[in-house]
Amino acid sequence: xxxxxxxxxxxxxxxxxxxxxxxxxxxxxxxxxxxxxxxxxxxxxxxxxxxxxxxxxxxxxxxxxxxxxxxxxxxxxxxxxxxxxxxxxxxxxxxxxxxxxxxxxxxxxxxx
Amino acid sequence: xxxxxxxxxxxxxxxxxxxxxxxxxxxxxxxxxxxxxxxxxxxxxxxxxxxxxxxxxxxxxxxxxxxxxxxxxxxxxxxxxxxxxxxxxxxxxxxxxxxxxxxxxxxxxxxxxxxxx
Numbered sequence: 339x340x341x342x343x344x345x346x347x348x349x350x351x352x353x354x355x356x357x358x359x360x361x362x363x364x365x366x367x368x369x370x371x372x373x374x375x376x377x378x379x380x381x382x383x384x385x386x387x388x389x390x391x392x393x394x395x396x397x398x399x400x401x402x403x404x405x406x407x408x409x410x411x412x413x414x415x416x417x418x419x420x421x422x423x424x425x426x427x428x429x430x431x432x433x434x435x436x437x438x439x440x441x442x443x444x445x446x447x448x449x450x
Numbered sequence: 451x452x453x454x455x456x457x458x459x460x461x462x463x464x465x466x467x468x469x470x471x472x473x474x475x476x477x478x479x480x481x482x483x484x485x486x487x488x489x490x491x492x493x494x495x496x497x498x499x500x501x502x503x504x505x506x507x508x509x510x511x512x513x514x515x516x517x518x519x520x521x522x523x524x525x526x527x528x529x530x531x532x533x534x535x536x537x538x539x540x541x542x543x544x545x546x547x548x549x550x551x552x553x554x555x556x557x558x559x560x561x562x563x564x565x566x567x
Contacts, residue, residue, distance in 0.1 A: 346490070370554075381541060381558035382493065426492050436554055437506060440492025 340365040340431040344441035352449050357414040359444050361427030364408070370430040371403055371410045376443065377423045385425075386412065417448040452476070454559030456542050462565045468530035471562045475523070475544030482519060483556060484527050485541040493541055499525065529564075537566045 341364040351357045359373075370389040374382035388394045388401040388410065400413040410429075414421055424443040431439045455474040463469050475482050480501050485493035496515065498506040501522035510517065514533070519525040529536055543556040 342492075381561050383558070384555050387555075428492070437495060437498070438493075438556065440494070442491050 340368075340429075340439050342427055342429050342439050342441035344425075344427050344444050346442055347445040348447050349444055350447045350449060351417050353417060353419060355417050355448075357417045357421065357446055357448070359412040359414075359425050359427075359446065361410045361412075361429075361441055362408055363410070363427075363429045363431075363439075365429065365431045365439075366405075366408060368408075368429045368431050371401070372428040372430075372438065373399075373401060373412045374426040374428060374440075375423045376426055382426055414446075417446075419448050419450050422446060422448050454542055454544055454557055456540075456559040456562055458562055459560060460563050460565075462567065463532055464567050465534055466531040468528065469532050469564060470526055470528045471540050471542075471564075473525045473527070473542030473559060475525075475542070476557055479544035479546055479557075480522065481545045481547060482525050483543040483545075484517060484525070485543065485558075487539045487541055487561070489538075496527070532564075532566045534566050537564055539563050 343362045372387045373385045375385050376382045386401045388403045391403050391405055394401045398415045402411045424445050426443045427441040428438045457472050482499040484496040487493045497510045497517050499519045502519050517527045539561040541561045542559045545554050545556045
């Protein structure tokens with residue numbers, strides 16, 4: 339069973355702080371990694387993807403990947419109350435067949 | 451550009467009744483996915499279509515669930531008979547292509563929230 343693990347939270351940070359969200363995965367052959375944001379009662383929306391070791395930055399968001407440790411993270415700088423949502427880590431565990439396995443998600447609350 | 455459309459948005463039925471969900475993907479997207487999302491969990495893939503072909507239905511409970519994607523566009527997911535444990539949100543997603551090892555964004559519809567009494 340290919341697994342994706344996330345702390346369920348809730349993770350609470352003050353406005354303007356850095357929020358750090360973590361994810362580990364069990365399938366060492368996984369090749370691409372995704373972070374989705376899901377507001378309460380809404381559907382998931384893609385924030386970032388990464389498939390090379392290291393950091394990838396997009397605005398206030400930075401994804402970090404360490405394949406040797408089977409670890410992927412998402413940093414949100416200058417957190418805003420509008421960032422309050424559940425963040426889902428997803429891993430392509432199907433290789434070229436492309437099958438996403440999602441974690442349970444981490445609930446982030448940004449306090450004004 | 452219109453997003454993924456799903457209907458109905460909400461459905462309440464009694465156990466042992468049949469239920470069907472409909473999805474229309476983004477125009478031009480040849481890959482369509484049905485996911486199930488329980489409260490506090492991430493989405494779990496039920497079935498993936500490439501055009502009209504179901505290429506991964508390994509997690510679809512085939513004793514009671516069925517799906518079709520006639521003409522490779524919109525799709526229907528059916529449950530018959532429904533059980534109490536089927537209460538969840540059923541999400542449809544689509545993407546341009548499912549192949550390759552790199553980035554491939556899936557766009558999700560709003561979901562259908564099913565309650566089985």
